[in-house]
Amino acid sequence: MDRCAPNRSPGCPVEGALDVIGGKWKGVVMYHLLDGTKRFNELHRMMPGVTQRMLTRQLRELEADGLVHREVYAEVPPRVEYSLTAKGDTLRQIILALKAWGETHVPYYAYDKKQNPERLKA
């Protein structure tokens, strides 16, 4: 295996990838968006643990990294739709792999899988 480059903070490609999806909620946001376009509050309802502010930030960062597309409709009440970009979609297999791994290796989910043995593909 090759050495991991001169290595400062974004020293490794591994680290670079993790910087992009490693935010506390980014993985989950991406996961939900795999399923298709979602509005802001739709995402929010799917992730009750996150505050509006954090969700906004994470979405903005994902947008800045080119993984998520933000479409604003000039309506009242406001409507904003989020979807994966082509680049974002390149993470699909990784997100699904993380989900599968979490389901089999994070104790908290192990039981859940037995009761709900759906295929691990979207």
Added chain:
Amino acid sequence: MDRCAPNRSPGCPVEGALDVIGGKWKGVVMYHLLDGTKRFNELHRMMPGVTQRMLTRQLRELEADGLVHREVYAEVPPRVEYSLTAKGDTLRQIILALKAWGETHVPYYAYDKKQNPERLKA
């Protein structure tokens, strides 16, 4: 796609998996350990950006999560060897996928790959 569970902080399997390898240095540590057993300072030299303290912390967390095995030899000077556990090795494909993704999608590395087009497998 299924709803993401009652969803508190470790609400998603995706999030659970990310908690485990999402630490700032954990991905890189795991990546280096894919290659085989390493001593503390060996890892440290491979990641000049990390302080001893952080490296220690990340290794302890990985150990606590059962991904890394820590073997202490009662010698002088001290010797401690780190290696992947069987559970840790289940992340191999994911780490390699993250590396491949980083190399093609994180701008910083894109050029690097052209100059060094090694196979993306270990």
Added chain:
DNA sequence: ACCCATAGTGTCATTTTGTATACTAATGGA
């Protein structure tokens, strides 16, 4: 007139993460 909803923003507090620096103990080498 009052309340609801949307997609946020502003302010502040707390938690997590990271850094710097000095310290340890036993041994081998100069």
Added chain:
DNA sequence: TCCATTAGTATACAAAATGACACTATGGGT
């Protein structure tokens, strides 16, 4: 005798990530 090495720990501190909570504008319903 002094210094380097190993794999850390202790203490103190700074910075970044995250969280709680109140607030906004607009229009529709009652």
